[in-house]
Amino acid sequence: MKKNKKINSLKDQVPSDSKFTFFENVWDVVRLVPKGRVTSYGAIARYLGAAGSSRMVGWAMNAAHGVRPAVPAQRVVNRNGLLTGKHHFGSPEMMQVLLEKEGVEVKEDKVLRFKELFWDPMQEL
DNA sequence: AGTATGACTCATT
DNA sequence: AAATGAGCCATAC
Numbered sequence: 765m766k767k768n769k770k771i772n773s774l775k776d777q778v779p780s781d782s783k784f785t786f787f788e789n790v791w792d793v794v795r796l797v798p799k800g801r802v803t804s805y806g807a808i809a810r811y812l813g814a815a816g817s818s819r820m821v822g823w824a825m826n827a828a829h830g831v832r833p834a835v836p837a838q839r840v841v842n843r844n845g846l847l848t849g850k851h852h853f854g855s856p857e858m859m860q861v862l863l864e865k866e867g868v869e870v871k872e873d874k875v876l877r878f879k880e881l882f883w884d885p886m887q888e889l
Numbered sequence: 890a891g892t893a894t895g896a897c898t899c900a901t902t
Numbered sequence: 903a904a905a906t907g908a909g910c911c912a913t914a915c
Contacts, residue, residue, distance in 0.1 A: 817897090820910080821897080822896035823913075842896080843898065848897080895913090899909085901905105902905080
């Protein structure tokens with residue numbers, strides 16, 4: 765048919781000796797996102813070979829609080845360009861403020877020119 | 890150990 | 903086009 769979607773699962777790509785590898789990889793990728801650009805959970809998941817596990821990227825972000833160096837989680841939005849994770853910052857407005865401070869325009873929890881600002885690790889790396 | 894939930898995404902209706 | 907269902911898998915209870 766159209767697509768043979770037999771993609772690796774998280775378990776396939778993460779060695780069983782370190783379950784934190786995936787999170788660290790996610791954090792690394794997020795840290796590589798240039799200032800003023802954004803990416804999506806799914807893009808990161810796919811880049812790490814865990815397509816379909818985009819939720820785990822979200823969990824990684826959840827675990828990214830207090831991680832050093834800091835992870836610019838505000839640069840990660842959903843595929844729609846929507847700031848779905850804004851409630852996980854100190855305040856719901858913080859994510860947007862951070863993004864705007866970096867030059868990303870946000871309107872109604874949505875990244876403007878998302879298509880232009882989108883940074884795909886698959887494509888850029 | 891089983892169920893529920895989630896910072897997601899895709900296919901189908 | 904908007905809503906719904908299903909797949910995904912690590913945590914929480």
